[in-house]
Amino acid sequence: MNAKNINDNLDSLLEAAIREKGAVLHMKDLERKNAATMARRVAMKVTSYVAAAILVLGAVFSWKLSSDVRKVGYSFDLVAGQRGGSEISALMQEGNIPAARLKIRERRESLQGELLSPPTDNREYIAQMEADLQELDLLDAVCLMRQGKFFHARRALMRIKDSGGPFASTASELLEKL
Amino acid sequence: MNIIGRISSGDDRAFDELYCTYRKGFLALFRKCFDVGEEDALDLYQEACAALYNNIRSKKVTEDNLPAAKVHPYLISTGKWILYNKRRKRQVPLVFETDLVMRFHGTEEEMGRSPIENLAALDKVEDESYDKEYDDKLFVIRSSVRDIPEPCSRLLDLVVFQGKSHKEVAEIMHYANTDTVSSQRWRCMQKLRELVLSRFKLLGYER
Numbered sequence: 034m035n036a037k038n039i040n041d042n043l044d045s046l047l048e049a050a051i052r053e054k055g056a057v058l059h060m061k062d063l064e065r066k067n068a069a070t071m072a073r074r075v076a077m078k079v080t081s082y083v084a085a086a087i088l089v090l091g092a093v094f095s096w097k098l099s100s101d102v103r104k105v106g107y108s109f110d111l112v113a114g115q116r117g118g119s120e121i122s123a124l125m126q127e128g129n130i131p132a133a134r135l136k137i138r139e140r141r142e143s144l145q146g147e148l149l150s151p152p153t154d155n156r157e158y159i160a161q162m163e164a165d166l167q168e169l170d171l172l173d174a175v176c177l178m179r180q181g182k183f184f185h186a187r188r189a190l191m192r193i194k195d196s197g198g199p200f201a202s203t204a205s206e207l208l209e210k211l
Numbered sequence: 212m213n214i215i216g217r218i219s220s221g222d223d224r225a226f227d228e229l230y231c232t233y234r235k236g237f238l239a240l241f242r243k244c245f246d247v248g249e250e251d252a253l254d255l256y257q258e259a260c261a262a263l264y265n266n267i268r269s270k271k272v273t274e275d276n277l278p279a280a281k282v283h284p285y286l287i288s289t290g291k292w293i294l295y296n297k298r299r300k301r302q303v304p305l306v307f308e309t310d311l312v313m314r315f316h317g318t319e320e321e322m323g324r325s326p327i328e329n330l331a332a333l334d335k336v337e338d339e340s341y342d343k344e345y346d347d348k349l350f351v352i353r354s355s356v357r358d359i360p361e362p363c364s365r366l367l368d369l370v371v372f373q374g375k376s377h378k379e380v381a382e383i384m385h386y387a388n389t390d391t392v393s394s395q396r397w398r399c400m401q402k403l404r405e406l407v408l409s410r411f412k413l414l415g416y417e418r
Binding site: 035039040043044045046047048049050051052053054055056057059060061063064067 | 226227230231253257258260261262264265268269305306342345348349352353355356357367368371372373400403404407408411
């Protein structure tokens with residue numbers, strides 16, 4: 034093809050130019066779509082890496098909390114005053130925490146039943162039963178600590194501290210250590 | 212049927228596949244061997260693909276004369292030829308013979324040379340085919356196709372580039388029937404022809 038016969042072939046050249054323009058616009062559109070797809074893929078990758086990092090950090094943090102609360106739980110002296118009765122203390126010292134908690138639950142139910150219809154009107158007797166109940170709550174909180182359950186233990190200790198009973202100060206001391 | 216055959220038979224996805232397949236290698240070569248910037252390399256690639264597409268549709272390139280293994284070298288050579296013409300501020304022909312671009316077929320030496328050496332080697336290629344009048348007229352044709360207003364621009368794109376049937380075009384453009392599409396197409400091509408010829412005249416090229 035040369036300049037002389039360009040006019041004779043004008044229609045085919047016009048069609049070639051139309052195809053060329055269409056092809057270039059189509060490719061630019063393809064680039065835009067591919068770029069958008071890539072950006073979405075990168076965003077998804079970043080999101081999944083961040084989520085994985087959060088999970089890992091969360092797991093590490095959770096393990097640390099659990100480890101710390103166990104240490105505090107095991108540093109608590111059970112022997113002083115034979116807390117809760119010898120059987121509960123013995124189970125806790127053996128490390129049989131589930132069994133200890135079961136005993137605590139049973140003893141609590143028994144005490145609560147007695148408090149509903151006490152055998153006597155003696156105020157000191159009733160006060161002692163209420164103190165025994167709070168002591169059971171404290172022992173249960175220590176069991177939770179020894180199981181590494183930071184948040185459950187913290188909530189239980191907060192309840193004892195807020196109740197203002199005979200073991201409120203002990204609960205407060207334990208909370209400070211957490 | 213290789214990718215050339217599929218594009219020739221009107222497979223819509225084949226051209227996109229071709230574009231995505233050779234893109235990375237083409238851009239890497241032009242950036243390394245000719246120190247072309249990323250955006251310029253992408254422009255070169257798109258022009259080379261458009262040129263290949265035009266040659267396929269014009270039957271200059273077929274499945275038989277361009278096997279799959281030669282598509283990449285063809286695109287590279289076309290890219291170099293486009294770069295060669297751009298450096299001389301010349302138009303690249305809309306349709307051309309394969310042997311015209313294969314003069315720019317590269318060698319492994321290119322990969323070992325600096326961009327300056329490669330560009331110097333490119334500039335040394337002789338081109339006796341250059342014709343200023345032809346060049347000017349190609350410019351006019353391209354710019355007229357760009358300047359044609361709607362709805363002609365859209366209609367011609369649907370019929371000529373996308374290869375839609377007259378029935379499909381009538382639905383897309385809300386024409387009454389296929390006869391309307393035919394007559395509109397004729398009118399649009401006539402407008403385009405008149406625009407081009409009037410611009411040829413302005414440049415002093417009567418015929």
